Every structure is written in structure tokens, then in C-alpha cells.
Amino acid sequence: MAKLMNALLLRRFTLRQSFMLLCVVTLIAVLVVITLEFAWAEKLRLRFGESEWVLPSLVAAVMLTVAAGIVTMAILFYRWKLKRPLELLKQASEKISANDLDFHISYDSRDEMGELIAAFENMRSTLEKNVKTLWRSVEERKKLNAIFAHDLRTPLSVLKGNTELLATYLPEKKLSEEKVLDLIHTMNLHIVRLESYAEAMSSIQKLEDVPVHRQSIDTISLTTLLNDSAEQIARQFGKTFVSSMEYDHAVINVDPYIVMQIFENMMANGARYAASQVNVHYDIQKSTMKITVSDDGHGFSDEALHKAVLPFYRGEVWDATEHRGLGLYICKVFCEKHEGDLQIANGPHGGGSVTASFGTRVDK
Structure with missing residues (x-):
């Protein structure tokens, strides 16, 4: 009970107060x-x-008592005020040296060591947050680079084919x-896309x-493009392509390059899984443009219906070395940026169906 009271008492004192208290107690004990x-x-x-030996014995006893008092005071001060926090700091330093920041350090004391450990914990927390932010930034950059590489293929293929x-x-x-003029116009549009890619890669972090x-x-003009x-x-995958449109003519307000990126990723995904044919349907309503790409393949599995839009999800695709699982994820992000969404389903007669919608103003 006495030890507990002493420990609780010392926890409330600063190092200087604890040291002075131990000095006073030790001095009293030594004097006694x-x-x-x-x-x-x-x-x-x-x-x-x-007798001649009495006085030297007394002097030796006094000196030993003083020395024992000093040593005892130092041991008690170390055990009560320094040992535990120093052990905590040592363990925390070892974990940080091993790149392990997933821990917490705390010390229930109001003295300077408690403040030091609180400051150390704050430093650890800040360091962990900065490392996670840096790691996320690196991962986002890697993902973005993979996405750019993924989307560069179509304009390059178009340029190559037209050339x-x-x-x-x-x-x-x-x-x-x-x-010839039509081919040159198409090639020029894809060259502009490549230029925008190159510019974006140097400035965009995610x-x-x-x-x-x-x-x-x-x-x-848009649907022709x-x-x-x-x-x-479709030609790259050895498949046929059929398109249809409900709204014959209108002027809409969209980002054509983002629409092209979304469409090409949807088309590549459909052609990859189609048995022989890919169908595209354009539906332009009052304030929304919808593009549906469907195929005559086996359709999405139950797992793919929930995970297909996740980055790097590839399922059991046969050309896994080429397919990075980014196409539908790109579509989802860009649709949301364009005030729309992406819907994935299986068609009534089999095959997969992906519908992208874009918020737009339609001028009749």
C-alpha cells in the first residue's frame, strides 16, 4: 500500500520535485x-x-551510510521516474528503425518524461500520417502511369492503322x-489526345x-468519331461491330476526349470478351447521354458484377499479361467526373452490358 501511495504521489510530481523529495527523505533517513x-x-x-578503533569505525560507518543513501536515492529515482519511460522510448525507437509505425506509446504521468513520451507519440503519429500520404501518392502515381499507358494504345492503334x-x-x-481528308482529320484528333496525355502526365498526381x-x-460528329x-x-480483336442511335441529331455539351476515353475502354472490354460481335447503342435524352456497349460473350460472373470497376481487377481473362484491369475503373471515375455514372449488368440474352452516362445540356 505504501509503495502504491508513493508511486501515485511521484507520478504527480515533476522530475525536479521528485528528486528534491527523494533528497529530503534520503537526508532524513541518513541523519537517523x-x-x-x-x-x-x-x-x-x-x-x-x-579505544583507537572506535573513532575510525564511526567515521567509516558514517561514510558508508552517506554513500548508501546516495546510491539508494539514485536507484529509487531511476526505477520510479526514468526506467519505464526510457524502456518505452527504446522500444518505440526500435520499431521506428524497423519501419514499423503501427503502434501507440503512452505513459500515465504528468512529469517531464510523460510530456516527452506524449511528444514522441505525436511525432510518431505525424510520421505515420506522412508516410501513408507519401505511399498513397506513389501508388496513385503508379496507377495513373498504368492508366495512361493503357489509354495510349487506342490512339496509337488508330494512327498506325490510318497510316x-x-x-x-x-x-x-x-x-x-x-x-484522305477524313483520315487526316481523325489522325489529327488522336494526335491532340496524345499531346493532352503527355501534358497531363507531368501535372496530374491522381x-x-x-x-x-x-x-x-x-x-x-461525336458518334462518327x-x-x-x-x-x-473490334478489328484488333477479330470481332465485328454494330452501332445504333435513338436520337438522330443534337448539339451536346461534353468533353469529347473524356467521352472517347470512356467509350474506348468500354469497347475494348466488350471486344475482349465477345464471342463474335460487339453492339453499341447511343441514347441521348433531355440532359443525359448514354452509351451502352454489349457483347455476345458469356457475360459477367457474380464476382465481376461487384468487382469489375475496382482498379486492377482482371478476373480470369486469358490475356492477363496485356489486360491490366483498369478499363472499367477509368470509366467509372471519368463518368462520375462528368456528372454521370457507370452501370454493369448482363444482357437478357446473355453477354455483358456496360452503360456509361454523362451529364450534358442538349440543344435541339
């Missing part, structure tokens, strides 16, 4: 012992007379001037930072 030693020496003198077409048929004059630049564009990309993608 020295007084007893003088009484003991007096008894020896009365018993043995004026081969021009190189093959232009010298033989098998292409009309209108077709996918959510990609800006949305809306512009007015008529649905015929999308269909050109779809034909290139």
Missing part, C-alpha cells in the same frame, strides 16, 4: 542512521574505553480526296485530378 551510529559508538566507548491505310492505297490513288473541358459538339475508334478496336 548516523544518529544511531553515534549512539552505537558511544556505547562502544563506554564499554571498551578510549498503313494511307501508305497502301494513296500511292495507287485508290482513296478519294474526301476519304486520376481524380483530370480536368473536364466541355465543348459543344453535334452527336453525328467514336465509331471509327470502335472499328479499329
Whole structure:
């Protein structure tokens, strides 16, 4: 009980107050012992007379008592005020040295050591937060780089295909001037996309930072551009492509490059799993544009219906070395940035179906 009271008492004192208290207690104890030693020496003198060894014995006893008091005070001060917090600090330092920041350190005391441990815990917490922020930043950058690499393939494929077409048929004059101009226009649009990719990669730290630049564009021009990309993608996978549209003509306000990115990822995903054909349906309503890409494959599994939009989810795709599991995740993020959403389902007659919607203003 006495030890508990003493411990509770010392916990409330600062190091200086605890040290002074122990000094006073030790001094009192030493004085009591020295007084007893003088009484003991007096008894020896009365018993043995004026012996030469009595005084040296007394002096030695007093010195030993003082030394023992100092050592005892130092041990008690260390055990009560320093041992536990120093052990905590040592263990915490070892964990930090081992890159382990997932721990907490606390010391129930109001003295300087308690404040030091509280400051150490605050430092650890801040360090853990900074490391997690840095790690997330690195992971976001890696993910973004993978996404850029993923999305560069389609414009490069379109440029390559159109270049081969021009190189093959232009010298033989098998292409009309209108077709050549149309191919050049398509190639120029994809070159602009590549330039925007290169610019974005140097400034964007995460996918959510990609800006949305809306512009007015008529649905015929937009769907023609999308269909050109779809034909290139379907050809790469050896599949056929069919498109349809409910709204014949309108001027809408969207970011065509983001719409193209979403569409190309949906198209690539559909062509990858289709048995032979990919269908695209454009539906332009009052304030929303919807694009549905469906295929005649096996459709989404129950797991894929819940996880397909997660980054790096690939399921059991056969070309896992090429497919990074980023396409539908990109679509989801960009749809949400464009005031829309992404819906994944299986068609009524089998096959997968992905619908992307975009918030837009329609001018009739």
C-alpha cells in the first residue's frame, strides 16, 4: 500500500520535485542512521574505553551510510521516474528503425518524461500520417502511369492503322480526296489526345485530378468519331461491330476526349470478351447521354458484377499479361467526373452490358 501511495504521489510530481523529495527523505533517513551510529559508538566507548578503533569505525560507518543513501536515492529515482519511460522510448525507437509505425506509446504521468513520451507519440503519429500520404501518392502515381499507358494504345492503334491505310492505297490513288481528308482529320484528333496525355502526365498526381473541358459538339460528329475508334478496336480483336442511335441529331455539351476515353475502354472490354460481335447503342435524352456497349460473350460472373470497376481487377481473362484491369475503373471515375455514372449488368440474352452516362445540356 505504501509503495502504491508513493508511486501515485511521484507520478504527480515533476522530475525536479521528485528528486528534491527523494533528497529530503534520503537526508532524513541518513541523519537517523548516523544518529544511531553515534549512539552505537558511544556505547562502544563506554564499554571498551578510549579505544583507537572506535573513532575510525564511526567515521567509516558514517561514510558508508552517506554513500548508501546516495546510491539508494539514485536507484529509487531511476526505477520510479526514468526506467519505464526510457524502456518505452527504446522500444518505440526500435520499431521506428524497423519501419514499423503501427503502434501507440503512452505513459500515465504528468512529469517531464510523460510530456516527452506524449511528444514522441505525436511525432510518431505525424510520421505515420506522412508516410501513408507519401505511399498513397506513389501508388496513385503508379496507377495513373498504368492508366495512361493503357489509354495510349487506342490512339496509337488508330494512327498506325490510318497510316498503313494511307501508305497502301494513296500511292495507287485508290482513296478519294474526301476519304484522305477524313483520315487526316481523325489522325489529327488522336494526335491532340496524345499531346493532352503527355501534358497531363507531368501535372496530374491522381486520376481524380483530370480536368473536364466541355465543348459543344453535334452527336453525328461525336458518334462518327467514336465509331471509327470502335472499328479499329473490334478489328484488333477479330470481332465485328454494330452501332445504333435513338436520337438522330443534337448539339451536346461534353468533353469529347473524356467521352472517347470512356467509350474506348468500354469497347475494348466488350471486344475482349465477345464471342463474335460487339453492339453499341447511343441514347441521348433531355440532359443525359448514354452509351451502352454489349457483347455476345458469356457475360459477367457474380464476382465481376461487384468487382469489375475496382482498379486492377482482371478476373480470369486469358490475356492477363496485356489486360491490366483498369478499363472499367477509368470509366467509372471519368463518368462520375462528368456528372454521370457507370452501370454493369448482363444482357437478357446473355453477354455483358456496360452503360456509361454523362451529364450534358442538349440543344435541339
